[in-house]
Each structure stands twice: as C-alpha cells, then as structure tokens.
Amino acid sequence: MQSRISTNLERLRASRLWNSIFRSGSGTSTLHRSMAIQQNVFLHILPTKVRRRMLNFDATWYLGTLTLGTFLVLVITGILLMFYYHPSVPQAYFDMKDLRYVVSSGLFLRNLHRWSAHAMVLLAFAHLFRVFYRGAYRPPREFNWVVGIILLLVTLLLSYTGYLLPWDQLAFWAITVGSNISSAVPFVGQKIHFLLLGGNLVNANALLRFYVLHCVILPLAAVMLIAVHFWRIRKDGGLYVQQSEPVAQCAEETAGPATTEETAEEVMAKP
Amino acid sequence: MRTLKNCWNSWRRLFGDPIRAFGITSVLLLIALAIAPAKDHFSEWRHYQHGYLKLIQSRRDAPVLERHFQAGIHQIWLPKLGVVDRCETCHVGLTETSLGDVRMEPYSRHPAIPHSMQQFGCVVCHRGQGAATTVAAAHDSTLAPNEPILPARYDEAACGQCHHADLEGTPTLNQGRELLARYGCVRCHTIKLPDGSAMQPTDAPPPLTHIADKTTREWIYAWLKDPASYAASATMPNFLLSDQEARDISAFLMANSVPKPGDTASLKATSATNADPAAGASLYGESFCASCHAMQNAAGNLVGGDLGPELTAVGTKVKPEWLTAWLRDPRNYDAGTAMPHYRFTDAQLGLLSGFLESKTNSDLLANVHLDPATPEQIAHGKQLVEVYGCAACHAIRGVPKPDNYGPDLSRVGSKPLAQLVFTAGMPRTLPTYLSNKIEHPRIFGPGLHMPQFTFTPAQVDALTTALLSLTDRSYTLPAKMQIAAVGQSSYTPAGKAGELMTDLNCMACHRINGHGGDMAPDLSWEGSAVQRQWLDAFLKNPNTLRPALIRRMPRFNLTDQERTELTNYIMTVYQNPKIDRDAMPQSGYSAEMVEHGRQLFYGKYACQSCHIVDPVQDRGYIGPTLTDVGSRLNAEWIYLWLKNPQQLRPGTIEPNRGMSDDDARALTAFLTMQKGAGSRKSGAGVASLRTSGTKGVGQ
Numbered sequence A: 001m002q003s004r005i006s007t008n009l010e011r012l013r014a015s016r017l018w019n020s021i022f023r024s025g026s027g028t029s030t031l032h033r034s035m036a037i038q039q040n041v042f043l044h045i046l047p048t049k050v051r052r053r054m055l056n057f058d059a060t061w062y063l064g065t066l067t068l069g070t071f072l073v074l075v076i077t078g079i080l081l082m083f084y085y086h087p088s089v090p091q092a093y094f095d096m097k098d099l100r101y102v103v104s105s106g107l108f109l110r111n112l113h114r115w116s117a118h119a120m121v122l123l124a125f126a127h128l129f130r131v132f133y134r135g136a137y138r139p140p141r142e143f144n145w146v147v148g149i150i151l152l153l154v155t156l157l158l159s160y161t162g163y164l165l166p167w168d169q170l171a172f173w174a175i176t177v178g179s180n181i182s183s184a185v186p187f188v189g190q191k192i193h194f195l196l197l198g199g200n201l202v203n204a205n206a207l208l209r210f211y212v213l214h215c216v217i218l219p220l221a222a223v224m225l226i227a228v229h230f231w232r233i234r235k236d237g238g239l240y241v242q243q244s245e246p247v248a249q250c251a252e253e254t255a256g257p258a259t260t261e262e263t264a265e266e267v268m269a270k271p
Numbered sequence B: 001m002r003t004l005k006n007c008w009n010s011w012r013r014l015f016g017d018p019i020r021a022f023g024i025t026s027v028l029l030l031i032a033l034a035i036a037p038a039k040d041h042f043s044e045w046r047h048y049q050h051g052y053l054k055l056i057q058s059r060r061d062a063p064v065l066e067r068h069f070q071a072g073i074h075q076i077w078l079p080k081l082g083v084v085d086r087c088e089t090c091h092v093g094l095t096e097t098s099l100g101d102v103r104m105e106p107y108s109r110h111p112a113i114p115h116s117m118q119q120f121g122c123v124v125c126h127r128g129q130g131a132a133t134t135v136a137a138a139h140d141s142t143l144a145p146n147e148p149i150l151p152a153r154y155d156e157a158a159c160g161q162c163h164h165a166d167l168e169g170t171p172t173l174n175q176g177r178e179l180l181a182r183y184g185c186v187r188c189h190t191i192k193l194p195d196g197s198a199m200q201p202t203d204a205p206p207p208l209t210h211i212a213d214k215t216t217r218e219w220i221y222a223w224l225k226d227p228a229s230y231a232a233s234a235t236m237p238n239f240l241l242s243d244q245e246a247r248d249i250s251a252f253l254m255a256n257s258v259p260k261p262g263d264t265a266s267l268k269a270t271s272a273t274n275a276d277p278a279a280g281a282s283l284y285g286e287s288f289c290a291s292c293h294a295m296q297n298a299a300g301n302l303v304g305g306d307l308g309p310e311l312t313a314v315g316t317k318v319k320p321e322w323l324t325a326w327l328r329d330p331r332n333y334d335a336g337t338a339m340p341h342y343r344f345t346d347a348q349l350g351l352l353s354g355f356l357e358s359k360t361n362s363d364l365l366a367n368v369h370l371d372p373a374t375p376e377q378i379a380h381g382k383q384l385v386e387v388y389g390c391a392a393c394h395a396i397r398g399v400p401k402p403d404n405y406g407p408d409l410s411r412v413g414s415k416p417l418a419q420l421v422f423t424a425g426m427p428r429t430l431p432t433y434l435s436n437k438i439e440h441p442r443i444f445g446p447g448l449h450m451p452q453f454t455f456t457p458a459q460v461d462a463l464t465t466a467l468l469s470l471t472d473r474s475y476t477l478p479a480k481m482q483i484a485a486v487g488q489s490s491y492t493p494a495g496k497a498g499e500l501m502t503d504l505n506c507m508a509c510h511r512i513n514g515h516g517g518d519m520a521p522d523l524s525w526e527g528s529a530v531q532r533q534w535l536d537a538f539l540k541n542p543n544t545l546r547p548a549l550i551r552r553m554p555r556f557n558l559t560d561q562e563r564t565e566l567t568n569y570i571m572t573v574y575q576n577p578k579i580d581r582d583a584m585p586q587s588g589y590s591a592e593m594v595e596h597g598r599q600l601f602y603g604k605y606a607c608q609s610c611h612i613v614d615p616v617q618d619r620g621y622i623g624p625t626l627t628d629v630g631s632r633l634n635a636e637w638i639y640l641w642l643k644n645p646q647q648l649r650p651g652t653i654e655p656n657r658g659m660s661d662d663d664a665r666a667l668t669a670f671l672t673m674q675k676g677a678g679s680r681k682s683g684a685g686v687a688s689l690r691t692s693g694t695k696g697v698g699q
Helices: A002-014 A016-021 A030-039 A063-084 A087-102 A106-134 A142-164 A167-183 A189-197 A204-235 A264-269 B002-015 B016-041 B044-057 B063-067 B135-139 B171-182 B219-227 B243-256 B270-273 B277-286 B320-328 B346-357 B375-387 B430-439 B459-466 B495-504 B532-540 B560-573 B593-602 B635-643 B661-672 B676-682 B685-698
Strands: B077-078 B083-085 B294-296 B300-302
Touching: A002 A016, A063 A106, A063 A142, A063 A204, A087 A106, A087 A204, A087 B083, A106 A142, A106 B016, A142 A167, A142 A204, A142 B243, A167 A189, A167 A204, A167 B083, B002 B171, B044 B063, B171 B459, B219 B243, B219 B375, B243 B375, B294 B375, B495 B560, B532 B676, B593 B661
Parallel strands: none
Antiparallel strands: B077 B083, B294 B300
C-alpha cells in the first residue's frame, strides 16, 4: 500500500509537469533538499537547514511563529470583514450591527479578528521579552532586533487604527484622546494631528484615513518587514539556540564548550 | 504542588512533541471553527420561526399561512428614514389578518393602523433596536440603551413625531399637549417644533403689577403656601415654600404693587346691602358666567367651565371695591384678560358682586397672621421671586421675564440617559424619568425649583407621552412627512366694530379667520350663513341653538347702535367668496317639493335622529334645533351645507350624506319653511300641511 503511494509519487515527481514547476528535481540528497528550499519563492527566505533542537518548544516557545499565525488569521478574517464594511460615517456602525445580527458567523469573524489582534500584540511583546532575556538580539542579530522593534510598532499602529473602524463611542473617544497626544509634539504637533486625522476632529476623513492605513499601508509594511525579518533569521545563523552559538558569544552564559553536535555537513549547508 | 506537576506532565504529553502539538492545535482550531456555524444554527430567531410553524400547523388557515411564510431574516429597509428593522424575523405574523385571535407573542397580528408597515417600519413608532435579531438586544434597556422599546401606554408619542396637530386617534397625546400649554409648562421650558415655531401657552396668569388693589397680603400668603387650598382646580402649582419664604414674597408683591385709578369703585351702599342673594345667583346664571368659571356645588363637585378662575371662595380673595370695578370693565385692570366687557347696570353690578362676595371660605385665612413687612423681608422677597422664576408667568414690576428659566425640552424625547439623574431603585429609562419628574419634581436632588403640580396618573401619562413625542427623529424626518400644527393666525377685526369685538372679547370663544377659541362656532363665514334679522335679534337676546349644551353665549346688554354696528360688520365682512347668498330663493317653493323634502328628512336621511323640527315629536339633541332654521339661515347656505358640510366647516360632526342635487334642493325647501312657532300659527298653507302631515306620521 505504502509502496504504491510512494511509487506513484515518484512517478509524479519525474513527470514533465512537475519538473517545469519545481526545478530542484527529485532525489533526497542534501543538495536536492537545499535546492528545494532555495528555489521556492516562499520558502527561500527560510534557512535551508535547521537543527532539530531549534524546533523544540523549549528553544523559542514558538512565540515568533505564533505571532505570524495570529497575523495570518488577522489577514484572512480582515479580508472577509472588508466584504461587509463601508468606511463611511453613516454606514460604518450599522455594518457592525449587520455583522453582529445578520451575517452568517459574522460575530465569530469579528470576534476572531478582535481577539487575534489582542493576541498578536501580546505575543509580539512576549517574543520581544524572550529574545531580550535570552540575549538573542546580540550580534550578528542586532539588525533583526531593530526590524523586530519596527514590526512591533507596526503591530501597535495596526491595532490602533483598527480601533476607530467600528465607529462607536469607544472608538471615537479613544482616537480623539490618542490623536491629541500627537499634538503635544513641540512645534509640529498640530500639523501631525491634522495630517493624521485629515482635519481637526475625528470625522469622515479620519475614518477613511484610518481605514486605508489599517487595510492597505500598514499590512503591506508588515508583510515586507516580516519578509525581511525571516530572511535575516536565515542570514544571521538561524534561530537562536543558546547551546549552538559560538563560544565567544555564549561564554558568559554557559561554562561548557560549544556543542560538538554540529557536523561538517550542517556547516556546509549554512548559507 | 502535585497538581502543578500533573498539569506539567499532561502538557508535555500533549505538546511535548512538535508534531503532536501541531495535530492537537489543529483539532482545537477545527472545533472552534465548528462552533460558529452551530451557534448560527441555534440562533433565537430560528427558534421563533420554528415556533411559528408549529403554531400555524394545527390551524385551519395553515396552507395560506405556510405559503406566506418564508424562512430566514426579514427586514424593512427605509434609507430615507434611517430604518433597518428586522423585527419581522421573529414577529412573523404581523401582517397576517387571519391571526387576529393569536395572543401569544411574538406571533400576534399588528392592530390596524392608518400607515403601512412597509412604509414606516417598526422602530420609528416603537423604538427599540431594529437591526438586532435577538430579543434582549432588540428590546431591553440594557442592550439597546439609547432607544429601548417604548412601553405601550406611551405609544401615541410616536404619532406626535410627525403629526404636530391633534389627531382623532391620539387622545392621550392631545391631552398631554393641551396640559403642556394649559399648565404653563411652556412658559419656563421652551418647546420648539421642527417647523421653527414654538409651543404657546394657553393659560392666562394675571399680572401682579396692581395686585394690592385686588387682594390682601394674607390671601397671597395662603395662596402661595398651597394654591389648591383656595381652589381645587388652580393651575398655579405649589412651590413648596417655607412660611418665611411665603411671608417675604407676599411682602414684596404688596410693596411692589402700584395702585391704578379705576381699579376700585364704590357703589351706593344700598345696592350691595339690599341685594337679594337669589337675584344675584340668577344674574350669575343668566350671564352664563359658568361657561367660563367653575364653582363647587353643595356636593363638592366643580360645576362650570375652566376658561376663567374658579370662584368657589372668591369672596375671601378679592376686595369688594375691586370686584365691582372689575365687573364694570375688566380691561382696566388687565388689558389682556379673556373676560368680556359686560355692560352691567349699577344695580346688576351690586347684585353680582354681592353674590360673589358671599362665596367665601372662612378656614383659608383663619390662621394667617402676618406682621407688617420689614424692608429686609421685601428685599428677600424680590430675591425669591427671581429665584423661583415667578416672572416667567406673571408680569411683576421691576422683575424682567427670565429667558429659558427651565431647560429646553424641544428634543427631550431623545435625551440620552447619561444626561439624566435617577434616584436609587428607579428603572433607568427615559419614560420613568419623565413621569417621575412630573409627579415629584424635587426628588432628584437639592436646589431644584420646579414646582409641585397635582396631576392625576392619567394626566402624568399624557404629559409624558407628549414629551416623548419631541424626538430627534422628528427633526431628521423628511420635511414632507411633517404635518404642522394649525397655529393661530394674527387676525384682528378692524374698525369700530373690531374695537367693539375686542372689548367684548368675542375671540375668546369664537374663531374667526383662524384666530380665536373653539368654545363657540367659527364665525369666519357667518355673513354668508345667517339672515340679518335673526343675527340682530340674536345679539339682542342670545338664545341657545343646541338644547344639550350647558355653555351659552352671554348677553352683553349692547346698545342699539353697538348692535347695528356689529350686525352690519358681520353681514358684510364675514362672507365666503364662493357663496352667492341669492342663488337660492328664501321662499316660494312648491308644496310638492316641500313635502318631498319632509319625506327625505324623516325617511331617507332620518335627520330627526340629531335635529328637532317638530318640538313635540322629534328627540334629536345632538345637532342644533331647526324649528326656526328658515328664519335663521340663508337658503343657499343650507343647500351647500347639505351637499358638503365639511367644506363649509372643517371638522363638523354633521355627516356628508352624498346627497343628489335634487334631494338637497328639496330638503332646503323643507327647511326654509321652518320659521318657528310664530310662523306656524300664522297658518301658511304649506306649514299647516306639514304640521298635519307630521302628526299623521306620528300617529
């Protein structure tokens, strides 16, 4: 049974169609496997090879991956919500009501989006603390730390801009207070405030601006930065696992020598 | 500690291995995703729709009802009104006429109303959250906090959002609006209507500029302490003043009053002292004072009209000299009074004032003993008059009328709850707040000045209904949906006759060209309707046209010259331009035609159900007596009236019978022959024929 499936799979992988899509060809050699990663636009930002230990829960608590997961949930539910939402003053609030009362599973969609947003902020912070306390921000990963901080800011801005969209009293006053904080900046505070809201008050222009920021500009920025963030993990030597770091960098933390598990093969596979 | 360890172990078992962790997480996600459609499937509205299907299953009309029924969410969407109402999702049978016997909610049928539900939706009238599809979110004050469902007894408030004029079907709302105007609510609180006009008061608080001419400080004190102790029907509310406050205000009002020449008059002592109480009472009756003024009778019931103040204990209130001067010419004391200027002789003045002076209440002032006022008391009194806003109603020398003394109530029906104060245990809804505020204005905290009225529960509900009709929505509705109140025009009769009519205050009872009261007939087209001789005789000695009415037109003792002036003016000016008085002859109809008219009167149209032509037989007391209508009304007017009464007098209860021209003409011929007892005796051939004929029918 199993052999028949693998035979069929092998036949498929040898076919012309398969080869026109996946150039790495068939085979289980290290080269083939690393080619499979490198030559795929989606996978090539990931390391071609990781240590098993890196994938352990203890190593990272999966915080970065979970943050990515919530982000994906947010993108999917967000796109579905956009089908029902008009960023206009007379409509916005009643679109919320429609989602709540008549759209099939609309309430579930909204709740999923909202709770995922809260979870994403929480996880991003947890990720930050984990990285910080494990010392994973140190060279050669200092640039990725900076990218991560910017991503945290983008996350918070996404959360903030999304807050206005329900257009209820809570949203209105939260954004009123929040945007007033920006006007406290010396000299240009009022200008920033005006730029942010497209006016002096939270009104139709502010709603539209926040909508565009929330649904287009900030998600695009997040996707780009996430790509860079992942790419840099690969470039900076893979996920940080304390024991696998060079002696010089983890000398203060562990008395023991660098691990000897690293084989020549693995070093070769390192980009 | 051990449980913690157990937890840790099971955690390792579930998530220790990455692949197993992935699998378990996926299963959890699948379960979560399955909950959403399940919740959707077991939603409240589906439950109610199932219930409806079960209900109609066993009915005889089930096939029809089932054909009408469509599963799913239903809504009425009216973008112009801002309405998305999904009430019909659960209230499935609202428009099913055959469900009249179903009392179980939410399946009962909506009562018949003049509007289509598809045109107005539900929340425009009933409030509530139309977009919601759950019971609590649609109705309750906790989940629909701005617009919870309106309790049914205030339903008429909904009508008042568009209909600013009184409607036949909204007695509560009409009463509430009348109370707002009559109890002077709108003197302190501004109530603007969407068309920009403001609600006008209909009460007449007297000016206090010359109050010392009229009454004593003791009476003012007793009145301020409790107006109802003097007159049960007083419209003045109780300001719950302390003894000291009442003392100081009365001191200020007396000190602030300036005497006016002509406000007091002394009669020859004999006329007052020799007055026969029975003669005074009968003059009071003959002058129809009771049309406007009420008095308590021996049984303790108020008898009389409410246009003027109650006179049960007037002798305790007013000074005799003032009363005489007032009865002689009320406009000297108060130029704006509704009291007509009777032309009483000195003897009559003596009788009437003597009668009124005898109406006393000895208990009222028995315990009032006031020391002479000090300047400090007077100054404090003035302060209090300003604090309590007395000048919002009364003209008081030296105290300007305060603008917007109370809060503006133009949109009080949509007031956010966040702006209201509730006492402990009071349900947090707008109707409860309003009715409590009207009933006990001062319970909401210290420092409130709104006085205590004595309203019955029905009146409180009426006032609450009227206030609840003043919503934001009535401002945002399309203009063409607004039905404006019929306001008073500024018409005043001109010339010398006009002066006379102002002096007699005809417009207090009669309406002319959209101005005036509604107690007596509209006179705008009186000149087209009546005959000159009749009008002249009527003004000389007004008799009643309607046997069932208590209110009558008083006799004003007009001079011949005044009467001629008035008659000429009315006959010339108050003409309907579309009526040709001479289009129908006043007499000379053939006997057959008259007889035909008589048969129509008693047979086809059965006019005798409401009118009297033959005082011996007919028993109709609803409409005016027609025994002498032939000498009262113009023939053409009778004819046009029979054809379409509402066109001549909108709102009259006389039905439009859709008469043919021939029928109307025959009836006119019959009616013009009714010239009263005198003409019948004179023995005109037609009249005797009619009389004998009537008897024949009767026997």
